[in-house]
Amino acid sequence: MSILVVGSVAFDSVETPFGKAEDILGGSATYFSTAASYFSDVNLVAVVGEDFPEEHIFFLKSKGVNLNGLQRVSGRTFRWKGRYDFNLNEAHTLATHLNVFEKFTPQIPDEYKNLPYIFLANIDPDLQWNVLEQVKKPKLVACDTMNFWITGKRESLIKLLSRVNLFVINEGEARQLAMEPNLVRAARKIMSYGPKIIIIKRGEYGALMFNGSSIFSAPAYPLESIFDPTGAGDTFAGGLIGYLANTDYLEEDNIRQAIVFGSVMASFNVEDFSLNRMKTLSLNEINERYKEFKQLTHFEDI
Amino acid sequence: MSILVVGSVAFDSVETPFGKAEDILGGSATYFSTAASYFSDVNLVAVVGEDFPEEHIFFLKSKGVNLNGLQRVSGRTFRWKGRYDFNLNEAHTLATHLNVFEKFTPQIPDEYKNLPYIFLANIDPDLQWNVLEQVKKPKLVACDTMNFWITGKRESLIKLLSRVNLFVINEGEARQLAMEPNLVRAARKIMSYGPKIIIIKRGEYGALMFNGSSIFSAPAYPLESIFDPTGAGDTFAGGLIGYLANTDYLEEDNIRQAIVFGSVMASFNVEDFSLNRMKTLSLNEINERYKEFKQLTHFEDI
Numbered sequence: 336m337s338i339l340v341v342g343s344v345a346f347d348s349v350e351t352p353f354g355k356a357e358d359i360l361g362g363s364a365t366y367f368s369t370a371a372s373y374f375s376d377v378n379l380v381a382v383v384g385e386d387f388p389e390e391h392i393f394f395l396k397s398k399g400v401n402l403n404g405l406q407r408v409s410g411r412t413f414r415w416k417g418r419y420d421f422n423l424n425e426a427h428t429l430a431t432h433l434n435v436f437e438k439f440t441p442q443i444p445d446e447y448k449n450l451p452y453i454f455l456a457n458i459d460p461d462l463q464w465n466v467l468e469q470v471k472k473p474k475l476v477a478c479d480t481m482n483f484w485i486t487g488k489r490e491s492l493i494k495l496l497s498r499v500n501l502f503v504i505n506e507g508e509a510r511q512l513a514m515e516p517n518l519v520r521a522a523r524k525i526m527s528y529g530p531k532i533i534i535i536k537r538g539e540y541g542a543l544m545f546n547g548s549s550i551f552s553a554p555a556y557p558l559e560s561i562f563d564p565t566g567a568g569d570t571f572a573g574g575l576i577g578y579l580a581n582t583d584y585l586e587e588d589n590i591r592q593a594i595v596f597g598s599v600m601a602s603f604n605v606e607d608f609s610l611n612r613m614k615t616l617s618l619n620e621i622n623e624r625y626k627e628f629k630q631l632t633h634f635e636d637i
Numbered sequence: 638m639s640i641l642v643v644g645s646v647a648f649d650s651v652e653t654p655f656g657k658a659e660d661i662l663g664g665s666a667t668y669f670s671t672a673a674s675y676f677s678d679v680n681l682v683a684v685v686g687e688d689f690p691e692e693h694i695f696f697l698k699s700k701g702v703n704l705n706g707l708q709r710v711s712g713r714t715f716r717w718k719g720r721y722d723f724n725l726n727e728a729h730t731l732a733t734h735l736n737v738f739e740k741f742t743p744q745i746p747d748e749y750k751n752l753p754y755i756f757l758a759n760i761d762p763d764l765q766w767n768v769l770e771q772v773k774k775p776k777l778v779a780c781d782t783m784n785f786w787i788t789g790k791r792e793s794l795i796k797l798l799s800r801v802n803l804f805v806i807n808e809g810e811a812r813q814l815a816m817e818p819n820l821v822r823a824a825r826k827i828m829s830y831g832p833k834i835i836i837i838k839r840g841e842y843g844a845l846m847f848n849g850s851s852i853f854s855a856p857a858y859p860l861e862s863i864f865d866p867t868g869a870g871d872t873f874a875g876g877l878i879g880y881l882a883n884t885d886y887l888e889e890d891n892i893r894q895a896i897v898f899g900s901v902m903a904s905f906n907v908e909d910f911s912l913n914r915m916k917t918l919s920l921n922e923i924n925e926r927y928k929e930f931k932q933l934t935h936f937e938d939i
Contacts, residue, residue, distance in 0.1 A: 352818075421818035516654075516723035518841075519861045539820075540842040543859060552856035552933050557845065559821045591936040625939055631854050632934050634893040637927055 336474070336580045337376040340367050341441045341466050342456025342569070344381040344391075344405065345413040348429075349565050349608065352421055356563075359609035360391050361415065363456035363479070366566035369613045370573025370600040371454075372398035373621060375580040378447050380404035380466075384412040384435045394614070404444050410435040423564045423605075424538040443469040452580040455499075456569060457481050460491040467498050475585065477501040477576055479568065485512050493528050502530035503572050506537045518543065519550075534575070534594065536568050544594055546587055553594045554632055556602035556624065563608045567601045574600030599624045638776070638882045639678040642669050643743045643768050644758025644871070646683040646693075646707065647715040650731075651867050651910065654723055658865075661911035662693050663717065665758035665781070668868035671915045672875025672902040673756075674700035675923060677882040680749050682706035682768075686714040686737040696916070706746050712737040725866045725907075726840040745771040754882040757801075758871060759783050762793040769800050777887065779803040779878055781870065787814050795830050804832035805874050808839045820845065821852075836877070836896065838870050846896055848889055855896045856934055858904035858926065865910045869903045876902030901926045 342364030348357045368377045378401040387407065395402060413436040416429040441462055448470050455463040455478035463478055478499050484492055485508060492512070496502060502525065506518065513521035522533045522545040533545040537555075544551040575597035582589055599621055606612045644666030650659045666683045673679045680703040689709065697704060715738040718731040743764055750772050757765040757780035765780055780801050786794050787810060794814070798804060804827065808820065815823035824835045824847040835847040839857075846853040877899035884891055901923055908914045 517861060517863070519859045537842065540839065541854075541856075550859050550933055551936070552843075552859070553936075554843075554854035554856070557821045557852050557854070559819060561819070588937055592939070595936050622939060629936070629938060631852055632936075634853070634855075634897050634931070634934075635890055636931060637894070637924060 336451045336583045337378060338371055338452040338454060338576060338580050339378050339380065339443070339447050339450040339470065340364050340371070340454045340456060341380040341463070342367060342454075342458055343413055343436060344379075344383050344387070345415055347565055347609065348414070348416040349563055350418040351423070351563055352419070353560070353562055354608070356608045358414070360394070361565060361609060362413065363458075363566075363569045365395070366569035366604070366610065367454055367456055367573040367576075368395060368400045369398050369610050370570040370604070371577030371580070372400055373600070373616075373618060374574070374577030374596070375452070377401065377577070378404060378450060380441050380443060380447070382406040382408060382435050382439045384408065384410045387412045394610070398613075404442070404447055406442065408435050417565065419564060423561050426565070441466050441469070451475070452576060453477065454572060454576050455479070456572075457484075460484050460488050460495045464491065464495050464498075467495075475500050475576075475579065477503065477572070479503045479572060480508065481505075482508050482511060496525070497529040499530045501532040501534065503534045503536065503568070503575070505568065506535050509533070509535050532590065536571060538564070538567070542571070542594055542598065544590065546590060549587055551591050551594065553591075553598055554628065555598060556628065556631070558602060558605065561605045564605050566610070567605050570604040571597040571601040573597070595625060595628050596621070599628060638753045638885045639680060640673055640754040640756060640878060640882050641680050641682065641745070641749050641752040641772065642666050642673070642756045642758060643682040643765070644669060644756075644760055645715055645738060646681075646685050646689070647717055649867055649911065650716070650718040651865055652720040653725070653865055654721070655862070655864055656910070658910045660716070662696070663867060663911060664715065665760075665868075665871045667697070668871035668906070668912065669756055669758055669875040669878075670697060670702045671700050671912050672872040672906070673879030673882070674702055675902070675918075675920060676876070676879030676898070677754070679703065679879070680706060680752060682743050682745060682749065684708040684710060684737050684741045686710065686712045689714045696912070700915075706744070706749055708744065710737050719867065721866060725863050728867070743768050743771070753777070754878060755779065756874060756878050757781070758874075759786075762786050762790050762797045766793065766797050766800075769797075777802050777878075777881065779805065779874070781805045781874060782810070783807075784810050784813060798827070799831040801832045803834040803836065805836045805838065805870070805877070807870065808837050811835070811837050834892065838873060840866070840869070844873070844896055844900065846892065848892060851889055853893050853896065855893075855900055856930065857900060858930065858933070860904060860907065863907045866907050868912070869907050872906040873899040873903040875899070897927060897930050898923070901930060
C-alpha cells in the first residue's frame with residue numbers, strides 16, 4: 336500500500352562533536368520519505384524555495400518518492416541550524432528560518448487523496464488537521480509533533496489526536512502533553528485523546544509502544560559512533576510506517592516488527608551527516624541489522 | 638552455590654513525591670542479600686551499631702541470610718538521607734552519617750573464605766581489595782562502585798578491577814570512569830581494566846551487558862507507580878548474582894537470564910519503601926514477571 340507524507344523539506348546546518356556541515360538536505364518529510372521508500376511507495380507533500388537544487392530532487396526521485404505534491408515557490412527554502420553536545424539526545428536550536436514554510440498550506444493533489452497510509456510529520460497541528468480534511472477514508476493516520484506545538488497549540492493538537500490512530504512522540508514531550516511524569520500513565524492519558532497506538536521515542540534508549548493494554552519495549556542499537564542524530568525520529572517513523580504500509584497488517588506482532596525496522600533505519604541514519612548513509616544503504620544491510628536487533632534482545636524462556 | 642556479600646547495612650530516610658519515611662532498613666548489602674536470597678544461600682559481612690533492632694535481624698534471617706559475618710559494634714548504625722523528585726532516576730543526598738561504618742574493616746569469617754560467588758557492594762575500593770585478599774579462589778568476583786570512589790579513589794578502583802570478573806555500574810558512572818561519552822566505547826575501555834563482563838544499569842531504561850564482543854539490551858519493566866527507587870541497583874545485582882550462583886553456569890545465555898531476574902527483582906522492590914515489598918514477594922510472582930519481561934520484549938524473526 337502507498338503512503339502520503341506531509342511535512343518539511345529543508346536545509347540543515349549541523350554541528351556535532353564530530354564535525355559540522357552547512358546547508359545539507361534535511362526536513363521531516365525528507366527523512367521520513369527516504370526511510371519509508373525502502374518498504375513502500377511514498378507520496379510527498381511539502382514546499383521548497385527557488386534555491387532547492389536539482390541534486391536533492393534527483394536523490395528523492397532515485398528512492399522512488401513521488402514529488403508531484405512538492406510545491407516550489409519563490410523565496411528561500413526552510414532552514415534549521417542546530418548543535419549537539421556529547422549528549423546527542425538533545426539538539427540545541429541555533430536558528431530557524433521558516434522562509435517559504437511560513438505561508439505553507441498543504442495542497443493534497445487529487446492523485447494522493449485516496450492513499451491509505453498517512454503520516455503527518457511535525458508541523459502546525461492546524462495544518463495537520465487541514466490535511467485530514469482533504470483526504471478520503473485513510474486506513475491509518477499516524478502523526479508526530481513537538482514541544483513547540485504542545486505549548487503553543489495544545490487545543491488544536493488534542494483535537495487533531497481524536498482523528499489519529501498512531502501517535503509517535505518523544506519521551507519528554509509525552510510527559511509534557513499528558514502533564515504526567517510517569518510514562519505509563521502519560522501514555523494512557525494520551526490514548527484517551529484518541530490514538531489507539533502510542534509510540535514513545537527515547538533516543539539512545541529505544542522506543543516504547545502502548546497498544547491497548549499491551550506494552551512493547553524496543554531497544555536502540557548500541558552504536559560506537561553516532562555522527563549526526565538529526566532526523567533520527569523521522570527516519571524511525573519512515574521505517575515504521577513504511578513496513579506497515581508494505582505488509583498492510585495492523586496487528587500487534589506486525590507493529591512490533593515495524594518498530595524494529597524503524598529502529599534499524601534510525602540506527603543507520605545517525606551514522607553519517609544528513610541522509611548520506613541512505614545513499615548507499617541496501618535492503619540486505621537492513622535485514623542483517625534487524626537480525627542483530629533480535630540477537631541484542633534475545634533471552635531464553637524459563 | 639553460595640554467595641559472600643560485603644557492603645553496608647544502614648538506616649535510610651527517604652522522601653519521594655509519593656511520601657516519606659524515616660530510619661527505614663536500607664544499605665547495599667541488605668538490598669543485595671534479600672534479593673539474592675530468593676535464588677541462593679547468602680552470607681553477609683557488614684557492620685551495624687547498638688541501635689540496630691532485632692526486628693531487622695529477624696527479617697534477614699527469615700530470608701535465610703547468614704549473619705555470622707555481621708559485626709555489631711558500639712555506636713550508631715550508618716545513616717543515609719535522600720530525596721527524589723519526579724525524576725526518580727536521580728537521588729539527591731541530603732545527609733550521610735557514616736557512624737560505625739567509618740572504621741569498618743571487613744573481617745571475613747573462616748566459614749566464608751571458600752565461598753565461590755562474591756559480590757563487593759559499593760564501598761571503598763581499598764576495602765573491596767581487602768576482601769579479595771582474605772578469600773580463596775572465588776569462581777566469580779562481581780563488584781559495584783559509585784562516582785564518589787571514581788573521583789576520590791580512581792587508582793585503587795582500577796587496580797581492583799583487574800581482579801573483578803563482572804562489574805555492575807551506572808551509566809553516568811561508566812562514562813565518568815572511562816572518560817568517554819559513548820557508552821559502547823566506555824564499556825570496552827572498562828573491560829581493558831580487567832572485567833570480562835560489564836553490566837551497565839540505566840534505571841528506568843533497563844540494562845546493557847557487554848560480554849566479550851556480545852551486547853545484550855535488557856528493558857526495565859514499565860511501572861505505573863514507582864514508590865521508592867532506593868536500593869534498585871543492589872536489588873538488581875542480588876537477583877543477577879543470586880541466579881548465577883543458583884545455576885552455577887557463566888555462559889552468555891545464562892547471564893542474560895540472570896540479568897532479567899535482576900531486573901524483575903528491582904521492578905518489585907521500587908513498588909514500596911525500603912524492603913517492604915520483599916516481605917510478601919513470592920517466587921511465583923517473580924516467575925510470572927519474568928514471563929511478562931519476555932512478552933514485553935518479544936518480536937518475531939524475519
